[in-house]
Structures are given as C-alpha cells and as structure tokens.
Amino acid sequence: VLSHYVDKTQDMSMRGARNSRSLLGLDDGNDADPYRRSMSHSEQLLEQDNDRSVNLLERKVDTIVKISKDIESQVRISNSLLDGLDGEMNTAQSLLAGTMRRLGRLTESGGSRHMLYMVLFMVFIFLLIYFVVTRGSRTVVAP
Numbered sequence: 001v002l003s004h005y006v007d008k009t010q011d012m013s014m015r016g017a018r019n020s021r022s023l024l025g026l027d028d029g030n031d032a033d034p035y036r037r038s039m040s041h042s043e044q045l046l047e048q049d050n051d052r053s054v055n056l057l058e059r060k061v062d063t064i065v066k067i068s069k070d071i072e073s074q075v076r077i078s079n080s081l082l083d084g085l086d087g088e089m090n091t092a093q094s095l096l097a098g099t100m101r102r103l104g105r106l107t108e109s110g111g112s113r114h115m116l117y118m119v120l121f122m123v124f125i126f127l128l129i130y131f132v133v134t135r136g137s138r139t140v141v142a143p
Contacts (some may be wrong), residue, residue: 106114
C-alpha cells in the first residue's frame with residue numbers, strides 16, 4: 001500500500017513539474033504522457049460534440065424564427081380580413097335595421113291591402129315552385 005502511495009505522489013509531482021515547465025515555456029510539447037494525450041483527445045471529442053450540438057441548436061432556432069415570422073404575417077393578414085368583414089357586417093346590419101323599421105311602419109299603418117298582395121305573391125311563388133318540381137320529377141326519359 002505504501003509503494004502505491006509513493007507511486008501516486010511521484011506521478012503527481014512529475015505532472016506538477018511538467019505543468020510548471022510548460023508554463024515557463026521550457027516544455028517542448030513532445031509529452032509522452034498517455035494520460036495527458038487521452039485527456040486532450042477526450043477534450044477534443046467533447047468540443048466536437050459541443051460544436052455539433054450548437055450547430056443543431058442554431059438550426060432549430062432559425063427554424064423557430066422563420067415559423068414565428070410566418071405566423072406573424074398570417075396574423076396580420078387575418079386581422080386585416082377580419083377588419084374588412086367587420087365593416088361589411090356593420091353595413092349589412094344597418095341595412096337590415098332599416099328594412100325592419102320600414103316593415104314595422106308598414107304593418108303599423110294598417111295597409112291590409114299590401115299584406116294581401118304579399119300573401120298572394122307568396123302563394124303564387126310557392127305554387128310555381130311546386131309545379132316546376134313535380135313536373136320535373138314526372139318526366140321520365142325512356143331508355
């Protein structure tokens with residue numbers, strides 16, 4: 001156990017000496033330490049993995065930005081269509097309100113003759129439609 005401890009302390013002192021030599025510029029960079037090479041290689045792999053993740057994240061963010069801009073333009077178009085529809089509905093509502101006022105005045109004025117003409121016209125239209133539909137269904141084309 002003691003020899004294991006001595007080996008570890010010697011290894012740590014060697015690493016410390018190498019690190020201080022590299023800080024002072026005395027290290028030639030040709031380090032034969034496999035631990036250091038494996039750390040460097042694993043750091044490179046981690047860096048490459050991080051770069052791939054960053055690139056993937058950038059593409060996803062760009063896609064989300066494009067989608068949000070498309071949604072914004074669709075919302076603007078929909079709002080303008082709804083504003084136009086709102087104006088048209090207000091116009092139709094005012095026309096219907098005017099028509100209802102006129103019909104109310106007509107019924108209040110006691111013009112029974114107008115009501116008679118309207119009822120006869122409705123009966124005439126109903127009978128006309130009835131005859132057109134029944135006559136069309138009676139006509140059978142011979143093979």
